[in-house]
Amino acid sequence: MREMANYKATYFKWHVEGGIAIISLDRPERKNPLTFESYAELRDCFRDLTYADDIKAVIFGSNGGNFCSGGDVHDIIGPLLKMDMKRLLDFTRMTGDLVKAIMHCGKPVIAAVDGVCVGAGAIIAMASDLRLAAPEARTAFLFTRVGLAGCDMGACAILPRIIGQGRAAELLYTGRSMAAEEGERWGFYNRIVPAAELDAEAIKLAKRLAGGPTFGHMMTKTMLNQEWSMSIDQAIEAEAQAQAICMQTKDFQRAFDAFVAHEKPVFGGD
Incomplete structure (x- = not known):
């Protein structure tokens, strides 16, 4: 990097x-x-x-x-x-x-x-x-x-x-x-x-x-571009895989912890 x-x-x-x-x-x-x-x-x-x-x-x-x-x-x-x-x-x-x-x-x-x-x-x-x-x-x-x-x-x-x-x-x-x-x-x-x-x-x-989940933004941008050439079934599967990857990020955990604590999440991009 x-x-x-x-x-x-x-x-x-x-x-x-x-x-x-x-x-x-x-x-x-x-x-x-x-x-x-x-x-x-x-x-x-x-x-x-x-x-x-x-x-x-x-x-x-x-x-x-x-x-x-x-x-x-x-x-x-x-x-x-x-x-x-x-x-x-x-x-x-x-x-x-x-x-x-x-x-x-x-x-x-x-x-x-x-x-x-x-x-x-x-x-x-x-x-x-x-x-x-x-x-x-x-x-x-x-x-x-x-x-x-x-x-x-x-x-x-x-x-x-x-x-x-x-x-x-x-x-x-x-x-x-x-x-x-x-x-x-x-x-x-x-x-x-x-x-x-x-x-x-x-x-x-x-x-x-x-200030948002920048890894998630990267994935959103990637999918917006890649899905132009996919069928609907391919796009749904690609998004399932992309979202599963995002669920392994620390930002996903941060968002959950903030919700439970009634706080605004502070994302770290990882």
């Missing part, structure tokens, strides 16, 4: 408060685009989070009033036009690996979205477990607007499971912007929060999760 409270990021902002890792991209003057370097570092960071016992929850936040404007036009899209198929596939696999790393990091990930959230930024929000939005948030899976397919970084698999096939098809075909209220109504956003309160609400939610 490793500790990440003192992790030093190069291409994005990172700090830890009480076991909660807070990440945001750090190019606010350009609405926080991604680069080859930030893609790779984020992928590696989320992979490392799998083994970080000192991190209980993650917030991927906004910076300067915007979440992420997608891949940088000059730093990414321009160079892509000069690459051969092998290098292009290396890149698209790397971007997909970021989504897999977010989904498999074992920690609840909260996206706190303000302003622009488009392209790969919308994908990062999509890959998160919970999503809060400021009223000004504008989310677009705009890949078709730059001549590409809507099937980017798992969008055609994940987005329909969040908002439904027809709604996902509309967003992925047209690349149009989804307003915050529409996103909440469709189930993409869990809640709309005033922009001035967005960070505080994300931290409040993360603290609630971090």
Whole structure:
């Protein structure tokens, strides 16, 4: 296992408060685009989070009033036009690996979205477990607007499971912007929060999760992801096994002891 409270990021902002890792991209003057370097570092960071016992929850936040404007036009899209198929596939696999790393990091990930959230930024929000939005948030899976397919970084698999096939098809075909209220109504956003309160609400939610049975949260996240490809019978059996494992944790005993004592349980994550 490793500790990440003192992790030093190069291409994005990172700090830890009480076991909660807070990440945001750090190019606010350009609405926080991604680069080859930030893609790779984020992928590696989320992979490392799998083994970080000192991190209980993650917030991927906004910076300067915007979440992420997608891949940088000059730093990414321009160079892509000069690459051969092998290098292009290396890149698209790397971007997909970021989504897999977010989904498999074992920690609840909260996206706190303000302003622009488009392209790969919308994908990062999509890959998160919970999503809060400021009223000004504008989310677009705009890949078709730059001549590409809507099937980017798992969008055609994940987005329909969040908002439904027809709604996902509309967003992925047209690349149009989804307003915050529409996103909440469709189930993409869990809640709309005033922009001035967005960070505080994300931290409040993360603290609630971090104070819970974090081993149980890891198992919940794992099952939410794995059961997409299971039959109902397989899912019920997988959950039976997962819950039996959780029943062997000290947190299960702590919850029982607290109930008997008429106290609030204090979980330890083991």
